Amino acid sequence: MPELPEVEVTRLSFAGRIAGARIESVVLGKPLRWPLGCELHQLLGQHVLQVRRRGKYLLLDLSQGLLLMHLGMSGSMSFGMSLPAVGKHDHFDLVTTLGTLRLHDPRRFGAVVYAGAEDEAVAQKLLGRLGVEPLGEGFDALLFHQALKGRKTAIKQLLLSGQAVVGVGNIYASEVLFMAGIRPTTKASLISKPRAALLHRAIQQVLANAVAKGGSTLRDFSNADGEAGHFQLEAMVYDRAGLPCRVCAAPVKTIRQGQRSTFYCATCQKP
């Protein structure tokens, strides 16, 4: 589910309510992608100072360290004072004085990892090589064009890699390339400066709009209050194979790139 907009929508839905809370207990379910990396008692009594986001990671700043949370493919969170009983796919409960933050993740590609205050390496390993934030000051059109230079891979797969810019996943990769008029199979190195500028702007606009719409709910994504997103209703090409392009009415095409589905309009998007 979660690309940058869904992660940001999740963050916005509980960050203000958990700030200042004291951790009272932690309940673990089945193993997630990585081990938590600490004993549970190390978390107890710590306070949640604030909730930040880096790429698709949620970062809970604790009194003495950092809790990194990732939603993987199928994760979602809920937050409240009286959540339902722990279910089959609830794998992490952070019980605090202000409510319980719960990670629900059927496929368990998600993760919760603790990085102690003295432990720079843990966070560095997960966050150290991420590209720039698309909605931040550091996302510059010229630098973005530079990042495409020398990359032989298809632009869609480069976007997914998170090396040039973070947060663009499989839905929004197809969407931003449609808005920029660029064929997903185009080699990144062949994209001119003006077209890179179009793509840069499309990334900013599509992601910001998706956050405003509450993200995309294809199957079961919801924010920490259980509310679904609505961006998918206005997707231009994603999951629209064979349907008429919303601009030119030609049928939307679908291909596989790196074992992921890509959607595009062969008329509106040029190689």
Place this chain on the structure above:
DNA sequence: CACGGATCCTGATGGC
């Protein structure tokens, strides 16, 4: 190093 593919896991869907 850059690239492409396999891989982790569970559930939904559709063809037979």
Place this chain on the structure above:
DNA sequence: TGCCATCAGGATCCGT
């Protein structure tokens, strides 16, 4: 309670 293949919003690891 049919069985099997395929696909699903991510990201790491491994071979070339």
